[in-house]
Amino acid sequence: MLIQINHITTETNQDPQHKAFYQVFLIQGPTKVIVDFTTYEITTPALLFLSPYQHITWAGKSSEVITQLLFHGDFYCIEYHKQEVACNGLLFNNIYLLPYVGLSPESLEEIEGIILKIEKELDDHSDFSEAVIKAYLQVILALSSKVKKSYIEDNTAIVLTVENNEGSEFQKLLEENFSQEKSVNFYAEKLHLSTDSFSKK
Numbered sequence: 430m431l432i433q434i435n436h437i438t439t440e441t442n443q444d445p446q447h448k449a450f451y452q453v454f455l456i457q458g459p460t461k462v463i464v465d466f467t468t469y470e471i472t473t474p475a476l477l478f479l480s481p482y483q484h485i486t487w488a489g490k491s492s493e494v495i496t497q498l499l500f501h502g503d504f505y506c507i508e509y510h511k512q513e514v515a516c517n518g519l520l521f522n523n524i525y526l527l528p529y530v531g532l533s534p535e536s537l538e539e540i541e542g543i544i545l546k547i548e549k550e551l552d553d554h555s556d557f558s559e560a561v562i563k564a565y566l567q568v569i570l571a572l573s574s575k576v577k578k579s580y581i582e583d584n585t586a587i588v589l590t591v592e593n594n595e596g597s598e599f600q601k602l603l604e605e606n607f608s609q610e611k612s613v614n615f616y617a618e619k620l621h622l623s624t625d626s627f628s629k630k
Contacts, residue, residue, distance in 0.1 A: 431504035439487035455496040461488035
């Protein structure tokens with residue numbers, strides 16, 4: 430299956446895990462988790478985001494239920510939908526930002542409701558279920574991106590900006606021009622860098 434929802438506890442999931450799926454964990458109570466050998470202590474309700482094959486270990490044992498939403502890149506491509514949800518590099522695939530987003534009580538209630546709707550569609554198996562599930566997943570990712578971006582903008586201590594770094598600009602330039610422009614000088618000039626500075630980055 431390309432998308433599924435599980436309800437787990439940290440008591441029963443003590444072994445290190447990594448999966449070939451994007452994973453979103455809805456965590457409601459305080460928990461300690463190790464993601465790629467870095468320990469995070471989550472004290473408020475949160476959504477934790479993992480890219481395929483990221484390692485996760487639950488550090489503490491708790492009987493509190495955690496909702497795990499898994500989806501394959503073939504089901505929902507975060508790169509293809511980057512304009513709509515902006516989650517690649519913000520929620521997933523960024524080693525410089527926290528892998529989780531804290532949720533307000535209102536956001537928690539909204540996300541819980543959407544997950545229940547996804548579960549209902551997974552059980553329904555109608556002709557339109559896949560489209561509806563993708564739309565609900567997109568809403569979860571868009572809401573999370575909105576919260577995370579707001580958090581980054583409110584915390585000036587976070588120097589890294591997701592949209593304005595040179596790597597993102599270069600990636601965008603490369604995607605738009607790779608078939609016509611192969612010259613290092615072209616990309617260096619567009620990024621207002623010397624060829625030597627560009628080559629070192």
